[in-house]
Amino acid sequence: xxxxxxxxxxxxxxxxxxxxxxxxxxxxxxxxxxxxxxxxxxxxxxxxxxxxxxxxxxxxxxxxxxxxxxxxxxxxxxxxxxxxxxxxxxxxxxxxxxxxxxxxxxxxxxxxxxxxxxxxxxxxxxxxxxxxxxxxxxxxxxxxxxxxxxxxxxxxxxxxxxxxxxxxxxxxxxxxxxxxxxxxxxxxxxxxxxxxxxxxxxxxxxxxxxxxxxxxxxxxxxxxxxxxxxxxxxxxxxxxxxxxxxxxxxxxxxxxxxxxxxxxxxxxxxxxxxxxxxxxxxxxxxxxxxxxxxxxxxxxxxxxxxxxxxxxxxxxxxxxxxxxxxxxxxxxxxxxxxxxxxxxxxxxxxxxxxxxxxxxxxxxxxxxxxxxxxxxxxxxxxxxxxxxxxxxxxxxxxxxxxxxxxxxxxxxxxxxxxxxxxxxxxxxxxxxxxxxxxxxxxxxxxxxxxxxxxxxxxxxxxxxxxxxxxxxxxxxxxxxxxx
Amino acid sequence: xxxxxxxxxxxxxxxxxxxxxxxxxxxxxxxxxxxxxxxxxxxxxxxxxxxxxxxxxxxxxxxxxxxxxxxxxxxxxxxxxxxxxxxxxxxxxxxxxxxxxxxxxxxxxxxxxxxxxxxxxxxxxxxxxxxxxxxxxxxxxxxxxxxxxxxxxxxxxxxxxxxxxxxxxxxxxxxxxxxxxxxxxxxxxxxxxxxxxxxxxxxxxxxxxxxxxxxxxxxxxxxxxxxxxxxxxxxxxxxxxxxxxxxxxxxxxxxxxxxxxxxxxxxxxxxxxxxxxxxxxxxxxxxxxxxxxxxxxxxxxxxxxxxxxxxxxxxxxxxxxxxxxxxxxxxxxxxxxxxxxxxxxxxxxxxxxxxxxxxxxxxxxxxxxx
Ligand SMILES: Cc1cc2nc3c(=O)[nH]c(=O)nc-3n(C[C@H](O)[C@H](O)[C@H](O)COP(=O)(O)OP(=O)(O)OC[C@H]3O[C@@H](n4cnc5c(N)ncnc54)[C@H](O)[C@@H]3O)c2cc1C
Ligand SMILES: Cc1cc2nc3c(=O)[nH]c(=O)nc-3n(C[C@H](O)[C@H](O)[C@H](O)COP(=O)(O)OP(=O)(O)OC[C@H]3O[C@@H](n4cnc5c(N)ncnc54)[C@H](O)[C@@H]3O)c2cc1C
Numbered sequence: 001x002x003x004x005x006x007x008x009x010x011x012x013x014x015x016x017x018x019x020x021x022x023x024x025x026x027x028x029x030x031x032x033x034x035x036x037x038x039x040x041x042x043x044x045x046x047x048x049x050x051x052x053x054x055x056x057x058x059x060x061x062x063x064x065x066x067x068x069x070x071x072x073x074x075x076x077x078x079x080x081x082x083x084x085x086x087x088x089x090x091x092x093x094x095x096x097x098x099x100x101x102x103x104x105x106x107x108x109x110x111x112x113x114x115x116x117x118x119x120x121x122x123x124x125x126x127x128x129x130x131x132x133x134x135x136x137x138x139x140x141x142x143x144x145x146x147x148x149x150x151x152x153x154x155x156x157x158x159x160x161x162x163x164x165x166x167x168x169x170x171x172x173x174x175x176x177x178x179x180x181x182x183x184x185x186x187x188x189x190x191x192x193x194x195x196x197x198x199x200x201x202x203x204x205x206x207x208x209x210x211x212x213x214x215x216x217x218x219x220x221x222x223x224x225x226x227x228x229x230x231x232x233x234x235x236x237x238x239x240x241x242x243x244x245x246x247x248x249x250x251x252x253x254x255x256x257x258x259x260x261x262x263x264x265x266x267x268x269x270x271x272x273x274x275x276x277x278x279x280x281x282x283x284x285x286x287x288x289x290x291x292x293x294x295x296x297x298x299x300x301x302x303x304x305x306x307x308x309x310x311x312x313x314x315x316x317x318x319x320x321x322x323x324x325x326x327x328x329x330x331x332x333x334x335x336x337x338x339x340x341x342x343x344x345x346x347x348x349x350x351x352x353x354x355x356x357x358x359x360x361x362x363x364x365x366x367x368x369x370x371x372x373x374x375x376x377x378x379x380x381x382x383x384x385x386x387x388x389x390x391x392x393x394x395x396x397x398x399x400x401x402x403x404x405x406x407x408x409x410x411x412x413x414x415x416x417x418x419x420x421x422x423x424x425x426x427x428x429x430x431x432x433x434x435x436x437x438x439x440x441x442x443x444x445x446x447x448x449x450x451x452x453x454x455x456x457x458x459x460x461x462x463x464x465x466x467x468x469x470x471x472x473x474x475x476x477x478x479x480x481x482x483x
Numbered sequence: 484x485x486x487x488x489x490x491x492x493x494x495x496x497x498x499x500x501x502x503x504x505x506x507x508x509x510x511x512x513x514x515x516x517x518x519x520x521x522x523x524x525x526x527x528x529x530x531x532x533x534x535x536x537x538x539x540x541x542x543x544x545x546x547x548x549x550x551x552x553x554x555x556x557x558x559x560x561x562x563x564x565x566x567x568x569x570x571x572x573x574x575x576x577x578x579x580x581x582x583x584x585x586x587x588x589x590x591x592x593x594x595x596x597x598x599x600x601x602x603x604x605x606x607x608x609x610x611x612x613x614x615x616x617x618x619x620x621x622x623x624x625x626x627x628x629x630x631x632x633x634x635x636x637x638x639x640x641x642x643x644x645x646x647x648x649x650x651x652x653x654x655x656x657x658x659x660x661x662x663x664x665x666x667x668x669x670x671x672x673x674x675x676x677x678x679x680x681x682x683x684x685x686x687x688x689x690x691x692x693x694x695x696x697x698x699x700x701x702x703x704x705x706x707x708x709x710x711x712x713x714x715x716x717x718x719x720x721x722x723x724x725x726x727x728x729x730x731x732x733x734x735x736x737x738x739x740x741x742x743x744x745x746x747x748x749x750x751x752x753x754x755x756x757x758x759x760x761x762x763x764x765x766x767x768x769x770x771x772x773x774x775x776x777x778x779x780x781x782x783x784x785x786x787x788x789x790x791x792x793x794x795x796x797x798x799x800x801x802x803x804x805x806x807x808x809x810x811x812x813x814x815x816x817x818x819x820x821x822x823x824x825x826x827x828x829x830x831x832x833x834x835x836x837x838x839x840x841x842x843x844x845x846x847x848x849x850x851x852x853x
Contacts, residue, residue, distance in 0.1 A: 104678045105756050127682065149627045156624065162631065163602045170831070178831045185785040186754035187588060187638055188810055189822070191601045192831055194634030198627055203831070215684040238542060244565055244655040283686045283704070286712045290705035343623045345543050375625040376543075412626035419628055430628055431618070438617050438838065439630050445834040457629070 004043060007064040011046065011088075014056040019047040030089050033074045033081040037338075037392060038421050042069075042083035047091045051111075051169075051207045057090055058205065059175035061451055069453045070205040072113065072141030077339055078420025080148060080200055080456055090205065092143050098122050099208065106213045107166065107183050112143025112206045116150075119211060128213040131158040134416070135324050146206050149198035151416035153249045153323075156374035158214075160416060162197040167210030170196060172203070173447035183210055200418050201453035203446050217248070217282035221292055222316045225304035226273035230254055230369075233275035234350040236302035237373045240279060241346065243298050245291060249280040250374030254353075256333070257326040257370045257381075264329035267322030270306050277304070277373070278323055280316075326370045327381065334366070334383035338395050342406030343415040346376040355405050356380055363398045377415035378406070404429060419457040427459050494529040501645060502614045504528055511612070511844045513641045515580030516553055519587050521749070521813035522640060522821050525847060530582055533647055536560050544624055544653050545605065550582025550646040557581055566653045569597040571689075574814075576740045582646040587814070588638025589752065591739035592689040592701070594782045600637055603652045607633040609644030612840030622650050635835065640821060642845045643836065657703025660688065661713050662731040665698045666724035673698055674760045674784070680720060681757070681783040685712075689735065692780040693743075694764055699728075701735060743777055744790030749816025751800050751823070753809050757784030766806050770799050793817050820847075 011020055021027060022044045032039045043066075048054045054070075061068045067087035074081045083089050095111035098119070102108070103126040108119055117137040119130040133152035134140055140150070146168070151160040158164075167181035181193035196203055227233040233252050240247060253261070253276050258269040269276055279299070281291050299307055310316035331337055344352045353369060356378075360367040366383040380402055384395040403413045403426045413419065413426045428436055440458060443450075492514065495501040505511050514526030530551035537547040541564040548557055554568075554575040561567050571591030572584045585607075590599035597603075606620035619632025635643050667673040673696050680700060681690055689701040702712055717725040728734055737743070744750055755763065760780050767773055767789075776791035776799070789796065789803075793816050804811050804824030811823040840846065 102758075103682055104758050106681060127684065149631070151625065151627075157597075159598060159602055160625070160627070162634075163598055172830060172834075176830050178829060180829070180831065182754065182809070183756050184754040184809070185782055186590070186594070186599065187601065188754045188812060189588070189826065190639040190643060190832060191588065191634040191637040192829065194601055194637070195631055195835070196831070198631050215682060217686075218684040241542060241544075241655075244658065246655055284684065284708075284712055286708040286715070287686065287704040290708035294705070343621075343625050345540070345545075345623055347540070347542050372625075376623060377625050411623045412621050412628050414627045415625040416627050423628075427629065434615060435618050435629075438611070438615070438632075441838045442630055442835055445838050446831070 007060060007066055008044065010060040010064065011044075011057060014053060014060075016046060016053060019049065021045040021047070030071065030074070030083060030091070033076040033079060037386070038079040038082045040083045040085055042089045043086045045089040045091055047094060049094050051095070054090055054092070054095070054205055054207060055171050055175055055177060057088065058171050058173070061088055062174045062449065065449055065451065067451045067454050070112075070143060070147075070201055072144030073115075073139045075136045075140045075144065076148070076420055077341070077417040078414070078422040080418050080420035081144070082421055084454060092141060092205075095207075101126075103128065105183055108211045108213055109183075110142055110209050110211060112141060112146065112209060114142050116140050116142060116145060123213050124216070127216055129216045130211055131164055131214050132161050135327070142209050142211070143206050146197050146209055147199065147201050148418040149416070151372075151377070153251060153372060155372065155377070155416070156250065157246055157248050162194050164212045165193055165197060165209060166212055168193050168196055168206055169208035170204050170206050173449070173452040177207070181210065185212060198418070200420065200457045202443055202457060204452055219283065219285040219288045220248075220316055221281040221288050222310040222319050223279045223295065223299065223307055224319050225277045225279075225299050225302075225307040226270045227275045227277065227304055228273065230275040230353050231350045232303050233277045234353065234373065236277050236299065236304065237349065238347060239298050239302050240295070243294060245281070245295060245298075247279050247374065248282040249278065250372070251278040251323055252276070252369070252371055252373040253323060253326055254369040256366065256368040257330055260329035260333055260368065261322045261326045264332065265321050265325045267318070267325070269322075273306075278319060323370070330368045330370075330381050330383070334385065336384050336386040336392070338382045338384070338399050340378065340380050340382070340399050340402050341415050341417040342378050342403055342411060342413055344376045344378065344406050344409045344411040346373070348409045349373060349376060352378060352405060352409060356402060359398055359401045363394055365395060365398055367398070372415070375415065376411065378402075400426070421456055424457055424459045427457070492526060492529040494532045496532040498610070498616055498647065501533070501610055501647070505610055505612070505645065505844065506614050508844065510848055511645065512847070513582065513586070513645055515551060515583030516578035518574040518577035518579035519583060519814045521815050521818050522587055523583070528645070530580065530645070537648060541566060545622060545650060546653055547606070547622065547648060547650040548581055549648050550580065552581050554579045554581055554584055561653055565656050567656045568603060568651060569654045570594050570599045570603055571735070571739045572600070573739045573741070576736070581649055585636050585646060585649060586639055586641045587812070589814070590782075592691060592735055592781055595690050596686070596688045597654065601634060604633045604637060604649065605652055606650035607636050607646060608648035609636065609646045611644055612842050612844045616647070617644070620650070624652050635839070643839045644845070657688070659706045659709055660701055660703040660731050661709045662699065662701045662728040662734055663713060663717070663721065664726045664728055665700075665721050667696045667698070670695055670764050671761060672696070676720060677760070677784055678757060685716060690783040691738065692760065692784060694778050701731065738779075741788065741790065743779065744788070745777075748790045749793045749796045750814040751789045751796055751811050751816070752814055753787040753789070753803070753807065753811045755785065755787050755807055755809055759807050760784045763787055763803065763807060766803055767799070770795070
């Protein structure tokens with residue numbers, strides 16, 4: 001950027017005063033998204049107070065050719081919210097009002113800085129909830145969820161963020177404001193809302209989001225079963241699917257994750273189990289009651305032992321705490337780790353896990369696995385020690401092997417964490433040259449100056465230096481755990 | 484390349500033939516199965532020969548099909564494994580194709596529970612206006628890599644590309660389903676009860692309202708649970724008017740085929756907010772020929788389907804569009820443009836469209852963009 005001062009002057013004209021941070025000490029907190037090994041200092045951070053701040057800032061960026069990036073809570077796991085060199089970070093957290101929550105249309109209109117979990121909390125008085133449940137739910141923002149099309153443990157049945165947004169107000173990279181979709185569940189015309197979701201900040205910034213709310217299920221039934229091999233747990237998933245049941249969640253943890261969870265939250269797993277499967281049924285009470293014997297039958301036949309049934313909400317929470325704590329717990333086993341979230345066809349889960357085991361042996365690194373088995377979304381955690389010369393690079397290489405494996409098996413390099421900085425170099429292995437060029441052209445049509453979150457998702461630009469720095473501060477405090 | 488049966492349109496069988504045509508014709512408009520004539524009257528290419536199931540993996544919950552495949556064929560293939568397209572694609576009996584369903588962006592009654600065509604579309608292959616074959620999205624049930632191009636095909640009315648192949652997520656069908664009708668004292672009561680039902684944790688598959696005072700709902704699940712669930716709902720919501728409808732499947736197939744609308748009538752769709760149901764009825768019932776206009780409020784009141792003689796709808800739909808401040812989409816009947824009430828130009832759409840169709844071959848000569 002050539003002329004900081006005239007750019008800053010224009011920003012200050014918006015009346016942002018002290019909310020424009022430019023001193024290096026003020027910028028430190030924004031230099032990474034915490035969970036990846038990337039770091040970059042922005043030239044300034046604007047703590048936006050309202051939509052006009054955001055629009056005004058983007059117009060100024062456009063005028064002065066300054067790259068910008070919106071930032072929610074900075075929990076991206078793919079380097080998506082690492083600042084742009086010499087760019088502006090627009091912090092969205094203060095735009096955190098729920099503007100409307102309507103039980104009749106079952107929608108909520110929220111500002112993008114609203115925390116994911118806050119939506120369900122606000123909707124609870126009407127018996128409603130917001131379905132997408134990333135495990136970062138207590139901290140991540142709806143804006144970040146929209147940018148990444150975030151998921152959670154219930155995607156198989158309920159889909160991801162995109163399936164729960166009906167309307168958006170956005171500001172394009174040149175400052176033009178656009179209204180997409182509406183407050184109807186049904187769309188009309190090309191689905192621009194769906195197209196914007198998952199665009200990782202490259203198409204501009206979301207200013208208002210209309211969410212669809214669902215009635216909270218009346219009854220849950222949660223079962224945890226142990227297996228003497230990962231393969232058997234994988235087969236059990238296939239058997240549940242083949243039985244015609246559609247569980248709300250189907251999750252698997254491997255031995256390393258179990259050990260970690262046991263140490264962290266006193267979760268209980270049998271000592272010799274190599275894998276544990278969690279299945280959750282939900283729905284009206286009569287329905288769940290009728291499904292229970294079917295599920296138990298399948299689980300019995302799958303060679304499970306020691307199935308634990310959650311008899312009440314407390315036991316259910318215990319099972320989920322074990323599952324949800326697994327990641328941060330694994331983090332304690334190692335100074336650093338990388339988490340991937342590639343997808344494979346469900347029937348190839350067993351094969352994929354065996355291959356990952358081989359990679360781990362080959363690279364002499366430990367890889368833990370906790371994943372959304374129902375939709376084939378792996379979450380391998382590669383444990384490494386960033387203080388050891390060359391370990392980060394080896395971990396990254398191993399991660400690359402896993403991504404290529406997912407592509408080879410016909411899956412995807414990311415199920416929910418987004419491409420960000422971290423996986424952009426694998427885009428050309430997943431998409432053909434023609435298809436990738438088409439995406440570049442879409443970006444070019446919307447942002448010819450390449451100012452909106454440049455360097456993310458599409459493989460171009462220079463990557464910020466890789467710097468290892470361990471677990472996210474929130475994770476260290478035990479507030480969130482990685483899925 | 485044999486001419487198509489309807490209207491002598493060229494019917495390409497391969498991507499090469501398709502490309503040749505796309506680059507030759509000044510205006511490229513696809514027709515699928517002939518079920519939504521108001522949208523494809525001016526078609527210049529038939530997609531009927533680009534047809535067939537490419538890949539069906541029941542254990543993965545995914546199916547890939549060529550765009551010209553009749554929806555009926557897709558449904559039958561899935562049925563063999565007890566699976567289905569949960570958005571109940573409309574007009575399958577009239578020969579709707581899967582490509583046309585996506586391009587029109589229409590879903591049927593099942594949309595209420597799990598989502599619409601947009602929610603189940605995972606991947607797309609299409610030809611752009613400059614003759615390139617582009618693949619968007621993926622083939623697994625979960626994927627967040629790259630721009631979500633498939634979404635732009637949904638409701639794009641063919642203006643965003645000639646769709647050649649589509650991949651969908653599918654679900655297992657409920658073991659058993661049960662349908663009931665409730666009659667209320669008035670439309671206002673029906674709306675109130677409809678809202679209440681939609682808000683309750685009943686796991687309804689479908690929820691539709693039919694003026695003057697009827698609600699129709701469907702539940703699905705295990706054989707052993709349905710009667711009990713239905714009994715509980717009857718006690719809480721139904722009262723004396725609760726009536727179980729059999730056979731249940733036929734009734735919903737009829738609903739998806741608009742059997743209530745009559746073949747010769749025009750058919751129009753409006754995406755609305757459930758809160759607008761009362762205003763919509765209050766407006767329609769004031770029309771002088773209101774008794775000739777049939778209405779159905781689907782998806783718990785999120786979509787209004789309207790049917791009636793061309794001349795009646797032609798005059799009154801634009802008025803309703805103004806009152807409700809929502810555009811309407813013509814599905815059948817004689818209309819100058821498919822999108823009634825139009826829509827203000829959208830910058831995002833315009834800029835993106837320039838990539839999909841740089842020469843504007845997919846846009847009707849004198850109309851605005853889809
Ligand atoms: C412990 C932990 C657990 C996690 N678990 C899950 C999980 O289960 N499932 C899952 O999917 N993800 C998970 N994540 C990843 C992460 O939480 C999600 O990607 C989340 O959506 C990011 O939200 P954020 O507010 O932190 O966004 P940020 O990290 O601040 O930003 C992410 C991206 O969104 C863009 N962005 C932010 N706001 C806007 C806006 N208003 N308009 C346009 N673009 C915007 C940014 O520019 C950036 O590219 C987890 C992360 C952590 C740390
Ligand atoms: C009652 C009735 C009367 C008819 N009368 C006549 C007549 O008088 N003359 C005549 O010539 N034909 C007539 N037809 C046939 C009719 O005009 C078209 O063949 C038919 O409407 C198109 O099929 P469809 O609705 O399935 O289109 P759909 O396939 O449902 O098309 C809907 C939309 O999708 C688009 N589309 C379809 N396939 C694709 C694809 N692969 N890629 C991109 N976009 C796509 C279309 O362009 C259109 O915008 C009639 C049909 C019916 C049902």
